[in-house]
Every structure is written in C-alpha cells, then in structure tokens.
Amino acid sequence: MAPSHYVGLLALVAGCLLPSGVLALWPIPSTLETGMAALKVSPAFYFDVQVKGAPVDLYEAVAQAQYYLANDKLGRLVVGRGANDTTALASAKTLSKLTLSLTSWATAEPIAAEAVKPLGTRSEEYALTIPADGSAATLMANSTLGLYRGLTTFNQLFYYYGGVTYTLLAPIAITDTPAYPFRGLALDTARNYYPVSDIVRTLDAMSWVKINTFHWHITDSQSFPLEVAQYPGLAINGAYSPQEVYTASDVQYIVQYAAARGIDVMMEIDTPGHTSIIAATYPDYVACFDETPWAHYANEPPAGQLRFALPEVVNFTTSLLTGVAKNLPSSYFSTGGDELNTNCYANDYPTQLQLNSTGMTLNGALDTFTQVTHAALIAEGKTPVVWEEMVLNWNLTLANETIVMVWISSADAAAVAARGFRIIHAPSNYFYLDCGAGGWVGGYPAGNSWCDPFKTWSEAYTFNPLANLTQAQYGLVLGGEQLLWSEQSAPQNLDPIVWPRAASSAEIFWSGKQPTGAPLNVTEALPRLHDVRYRMVQRGLKPIPLQPHWCALRPDACDLTA
C-alpha cells in the first residue's frame, strides 16, 4: 500500500511543503497529500466499522477515537488559537463519517493479537482519505493493527475553536507504514516503583505517537516488584512494600492494555548482574551481597550479583525466566546482561570453588549460564534480547536470533552489526531520558550525571539509525527506544521527564531515516512536536513545555536563526 520508495518523498514533504503550524501529524506519514479546504466534523459524526468479524478491541479503539475527537478540543497553535479560521469555516463542508475496512485478503484478528506478532510479521500500514466535499472518509488497512494506527493519525488531524472541530487541509490522502518494526520506550520500575495507573497512562501516550514496544525493566538490584508464582518470596522479600508489587493479574492487565493499543510488552529480568535483592530470598545465590565499598563491586548500590557459575543458580534462573516469559504473549524477552562486575566474584568462595573444581573460567561459566537460560527461553518460543556487553565484552555463544540492545554508545552499533546480530538502538548518548539530572549517589555534591548532558528532544531527533553501518548491515536495525532509568524518577516526575521527548525516537523509527531519505529536520519538526505536547496536555498528561508559549504559537520565531 505504501511502497517504501515513497519515503524519499516524505522527507521532501516534511522539510519543505507542510504548512507550518497547521498540520501536525507525529510521526509524519510515509506519504501525505493535502488540500486547502476547511472541513468541519459533524456533531453526528460516527465511525462506520465495515469489518467482518470485527474484534471487540477494534470497537474499543473506535470508541476511544470518538472520545478524543470530541474531547481533545485543541486550539491550533497560532496566535488566536483558531479565531481567524471562522471565515474559512463559514463555507466549509461537514464530514459525517469515517468508514473503516480491511483489505479484501485480510482477516480480522484482535488488535491485541496483531500487536504481539513477531517483528516483521505485523502489519501497521494503513491508508486514510478525507475528501473535502463532505463525503465519507475512509480508512483501510491489512490488519486491525493498521486500522488502529490510522485512527491515531485521524485524531491528530483536527482542531477546535468556538464549538467546531475541523481541519483546514482537506482533502487529505495518507498512506503510511513504519520505516522500522521496533519503536520502544523502556521504563525501569525497580529503582523506584510506579503504580499500574502510571504505566497505563504511559501506554496511552505511547500509542498516540505509534510506539509499539514497552520495554519493561521490571526488576533490579534495589527491588523485585514482580510476583512470580514459583518464587513468591522474591516479591515478598524484594518489593519495597506489599503495595509496591506487580501481581500476576497486574501484569496481565498491563500486557492486555498495551496490546489493545498496538504495544508489545518486552519484559526484562536483568541477569546475572542487577540482581542483589534476590539475596533477600536466596542468599546462597548471590555473590558480594551488600559488600562495601559498593563502588568496588557494582555500578550502583547495593552490590550483589547472581552466582552464575553454580548449577543451582543456572537452574533457578532458567526456571525464573521461563516461568515469567511463558505467561507473556510477546515473542521477546530480555535477559539483560549489562554491567557485570568481575570484582564481585574474585573473592567469592562458592564461585571460586566451583570454577576450580570444574576447571572453568568465569567467561566459560557465563557462557554456560547464558546458553542454558537462552535455550530454555527459545524452547518457550521466545527470542532472547541482551545488552551489548554480552556480545562485546564477553566471549559467549549466542543464538543467531538474539537481539542486542546498544546502550553504552551509539558508536557500538557497528561492532554489534559486525558480529551479525540484530540491533535495537538504545544509546545513552541520545536516548537516555534520565541523563543530565546530576549525580544521585550521596556525599558527592560535585557529581554530575554520568551521561551528561540532558538529552533534549532535538538532540535525540538527530539520531541516525544507520550511522557507521554498511548497506548490507542496514537490515539488522530493528529500530530503537528511549529509556527512563528511575534512580531519580518516580510517579511524581514520570510524565514531564518522558514527554514529549520520547516522541523523538517514535518519529525517527517510524518515518525515517531511510537510506534514501533526507535527514529528519529539527526545525520542521518543532512546531509539530509542540502540537503533540499540547494535545497531550488536553488529554490529561503532564508533558513539559518545550519553549515559552509565545514560541509555540509562532512557528520558527524562536529558532536560533530567526
């Protein structure tokens, strides 16, 4: 429907032709044609679902779209907020319905089922047309997931002034498909806990910019807030409090809520590092637990890592990971693997005894641990996902299908690609939402954030997914994600630290950068991102303002060169 060679055209459209401050789609679609006619939404407007066997979650999505259409009430971001549009609206036609349908060869599955299919097998593309003459608008897709994406776009087209919901750019024709299959947001719920309500609010916001993966870093050294049926002690002893636990039903609710919004939940139980709190339940499984000085044994307090050389720890971890993963619909599960500290094992008697008695090296033991745990996940139908150190710092035998998250530096993507693994871009130097807030360890007032400076939306937006890769390696890039590590975050600042910044990668990986396209342009993007932010405010989120309101109402007036 949207051939990829249109993407070059997109860049042209995005850079040069869009009327600033009028049409504010995000992410910008693959192809877009607009007119100059005003078109009002009828008070009797309805969504006409012409989908045979339409699933319940499609009807729910339609009801949500109807709600946003009626309640966004977003004034255009121009001086007067639409007061000058009344003349154009006086003679405007009225749009009475949007007809949703699937292509003839498609069958209607639930959005939630489509959203969790393996990457590369989901269809997110759609075609949306809105005539200027008041005749029915149409939305067509190959899947209910595509229809969902199209509804999201449809909601971004309309503004409100004086009781009228309208667009000024009819007729509109859009065909759209993502450039990359993986567009994520990662949240650490272990350093500080987030109630379910914060997570579902975040999932809503993710869906508004077509992010399709929630990378849930659910546990870490500081707390283990996940209820695990086989190992109930982990949460009983490892959660911050009984109220700060994600129960099995919480997880099921979140996964279902996400899937109905086109979002796959990729959970991570980080191992063998970042596991100190497991010692509260299984002290024999954890080396260097709470050893001091912590900085010798870990990047963060408290110290403590799984004794991965011990067979009983391999068995425990395998059972833990598969026990959790098998209840999740996603094809992906992250086993972590970052920041493993070797000092922790140097004087650890059980580890050294095991290594000495078997003649294994620490690397060899880690290889066994990884192979066993990963094989078990693969047997459950899960693709293992790991942090880059598993490839670059250790000599391990990983399954070819393993996906590698590049985080230390964007420059490391080339080395991972050279090893032939598929890549998720999660570079701290572009995408870490927590950077720049200063050091948080105690007794160190001069301490800056290790990944200073703050990553502005615009800096993140300049990320090039294909940098330093050969053309033959381009296919290894699955996409990328922005990430919030929660040492200094909690529900109190979740919205403002994430939004609207996390929309940057959402557009990078939906709309480009394709090899043949021009780079996305921060100057063109800013007015549209203001629009994203103000619409989020209308929907009850708490995103930061990117500029003074004066600037938001005057596209480009606050550019450095203006």
Next chain:
Amino acid sequence: MAPSHYVGLLALVAGCLLPSGVLALWPIPSTLETGMAALKVSPAFYFDVQVKGAPVDLYEAVAQAQYYLANDKLGRLVVGRGANDTTALASAKTLSKLTLSLTSWATAEPIAAEAVKPLGTRSEEYALTIPADGSAATLMANSTLGLYRGLTTFNQLFYYYGGVTYTLLAPIAITDTPAYPFRGLALDTARNYYPVSDIVRTLDAMSWVKINTFHWHITDSQSFPLEVAQYPGLAINGAYSPQEVYTASDVQYIVQYAAARGIDVMMEIDTPGHTSIIAATYPDYVACFDETPWAHYANEPPAGQLRFALPEVVNFTTSLLTGVAKNLPSSYFSTGGDELNTNCYANDYPTQLQLNSTGMTLNGALDTFTQVTHAALIAEGKTPVVWEEMVLNWNLTLANETIVMVWISSADAAAVAARGFRIIHAPSNYFYLDCGAGGWVGGYPAGNSWCDPFKTWSEAYTFNPLANLTQAQYGLVLGGEQLLWSEQSAPQNLDPIVWPRAASSAEIFWSGKQPTGAPLNVTEALPRLHDVRYRMVQRGLKPIPLQPHWCALRPDACDLTA
C-alpha cells in the same frame, strides 16, 4: 531567645550527633536537644492557644498543623517504615497538647502582618519543648510569625505506623532563629503561565521549609499576565489568553495566602529590558520590537525593550511600577534591570533623536529612568530591588537602600558588596532550577543549557553565602533564593523541577553558614532531605525522588564512600 553563638553548636549537632534517619527537621534549628524516649500523640491531642487577642490566621495555622499531624501519616524512612518501633511504643507516654504562647512583652498581630514587615524587623524565632513524660508541650515566640515557624517544626517531628503518630526522641528542646532574614523562591510566570492553584500549592511547600519570600517575576517579554488597573490593555493584549491573567483579586488572594504562611511577596516587573510584549499595547514605548535576528537584540525572542530615554516612557513606567507596588503589602519591589541589550537602541530613531536633542548618553538616560522610577517607589515606601547589572554594568546613581540580586555568577557578590549594596544571592551557578535541561531555542539540536549542568540539591547546598566577602561585608548579605525561569516549565513540571531542591537554600539561609559555624554537610543532610521529600508526597506535592527508594530507607548506604 536563641543567641547566635549557639549556631556553632548547631553545626556540631548537625554533623555528628543527630541519629540518622530518625529526626528529620529541615531547616535544622539553631539549637536542639533530644532524648531517647518514645512519645505518642494522643488521639485527643489539641493545640492550646494561650495568646491574648490571637488573630484569625493563627487559628487557621493551628488548624493546618492539626490537619498535617493527623494526615501526614509518614512512615519513618528505615527498613520496615516503623514496624520495629512497636516495642518502644508499647511503654510510651502520650502527648495530649501543645500550648502556644507569646513572650510577655509581645502583642499578637496577624501572621500576615508580621510576615510583610521589613527585613530585620520580623521575629521568626521560637522555642519548642516536648517533655517525655506526657505533660504539655510548649511553643513560645515573640510573634505569631515565630509561632507559625514553630508549628512547622512541630509537624516535622512525628511519624506514623500502625495507627500511631509518634516520635522516638523525647524529650525535645528546640530554640530556633534564622541565620539570614531573606529566604526566597523565585518563579517566572511570564514565559509560561501558572494558574493560581499552582502558585498557592507552591506557597504551601515553601512554608514547610520556612522560605519567607516569594519573588514573583510576573511579566517578561513573552507575556504580560498581570491586570493593572491604570493600564488594562497590558494584560488584554499581553496575556497569553483571557484565562491566563492574574487579576487584581488573584494577586490579592495570593499575597494574603502567602502572608498567612509567613511569606512576603516581592513582585518584579522587569524593566527596561524584558518588556517586548508591552509593544502589543504601547508600540511607541518599545524599541526594536520583534526585530530579527532576535539574537542580535535580545537574549531571548522576542526582541523589544522600553525606550527608557523618552520622557513619556519614564512617566509610564513610573506610573506602572508604583501603581502595582502600592497595592502590595511588601516593603520590596523589584524593577529588574537585567540583560539590557544596547544594540536595540543603536538604530532606534526615537531613542537616538531624544539622546541627540538632549545631549544625553544612553547611560545617562538609563540613570534618569532608574532614579525617577526608584524615587517614586521609595516615596511609596518601597525598597527597590535590582539585578546585578544595574550596579556592575552601568554607571547609575542608586539609593543606598537598593538591594541587589546577584545572578550571573556567585563570584559577582564581592563586586556588589564592594559598592556597599545589600545582597540577595541568586547565583545561576548554584541556584537556577532550570539549568541543565538543554537549549530550548529552535533549530539548534546541539544546544545545551547556557548554565549547564543541572544544579543538584547537593551542589546548591554547598553554596557559601559569605564566600569572598570581608567580615565587614557579611552584614550586607540578606540571604538568597533558588529560581525557576519558565522557558521549559509550566504547571506540568512545576513540582518536580522545584522540589525538593528548593529546600537547599532554605536551609542554607536559615541554619547557616555563619562565619563561626562549620559548613553544612551534604552527607548529613541527605537523609533529612529524603524526609522532606517523602513528607511532601504525603501532602500531595510531586517532588522528585533523590535516589532509589532503597537508598532512602538506608541512610548513607548509597554514599559514594559507603
């Protein structure tokens, strides 16, 4: 009541003797003696106001204290949150009342009247004793304002577990008085607007840490949200919308709400720079309005500054400033004076014509403008407050009583002191809450915050009010303030960007640094600041977490050296 030579003792107490994580007063009082007995608050506990002619706002303050005592329900920040205290509580006595009284020579005025007296004439000191045997606690002060400060301290003493509100440190004896008379928080409500509800919530939080001045930077080049009776057009044309205006009654409400909480409102109408939006109403009064490139004419878009050389502009500004100031109870009014851009006037025909016809220099015209406007404020009983450039960058004749806010760098305090002016410390390199969020001007993705890095609470906490001053100049330091400039802030991130960080200066200027005292210590302070933050959460504010919750429950365990 609290002789200043006790302050040396305070530093000793704060640094060495306080039981970590148990007593979490902020700011730490001048003198403090504690025991080791548990003491429960009776369900029938009441405040016994033994103040002849007690004003209504004292009763309101007591009702608020009663509310916090009943509803804070803050668990101690230790593992178990107080579960281990039940043994001690089993044999604890019960506290039934706190008796409030004034010293015999004092007369009861409203808190709101005491709070707006000139600096140096307010009495904020108090003495609080809480016996361990269940007999009445007593709070005594020279003024209702002192009683208010004592109530604030009283509320910080108690924790909650299992239905019981208690302290573990009875008996408690506190005498307390601030080291510096001015402890402020500045908020810019012009770059982005804050509803009244956000301001009053902020005033509440300020009162919890004994901040006594709200520096309200109410207008700027981007918007003029202040209703001025004589010049209604300023808000009609200059506010972002009719809903984003502080009406006269809004201002009155905020001023009264603040004063009843011991907070003086020092308003600022920044002149002659930072006034572009006045051109929307009085185009003849503004030079270089919206000229491009804006960066040539102003530090921020839009360009535009008052034509201060014109007699009609001097008259207008004088009338504007005095018209606003005279309706405010504060003795202080800031006329601004920062970042005046001379390029703006170089080709401004009306300005140059006036200078040529009178033979005045630009500096001379500014001197006239400043003298006339300040003299009128002084005639209204107001002390003018200015930014440092008025002293350091221009050759102006300022009244000796003028107060100078040092903002560009903390190092500039010495030069201001050398000129003999009183100082408010507002240094960007310690106290700007907006720093570190990256550049916000458009089209400049590599742009960092001009005042990088982010100012952590601990960096701010290392500020030394007396650095580089001679002993003879110490008396010039009135205090200081942390500041939020709102280019990237709005109601959505107000709480998390301000709190708990703004508590840092609140303690610096209440509790030290006195010449004879040891420096305040970030390691000692951190557990107490966690406490401030968690108590704020209990009261509905949204402050950021300073560390993982794991660290907050384990004082010092996350120090770099632990």
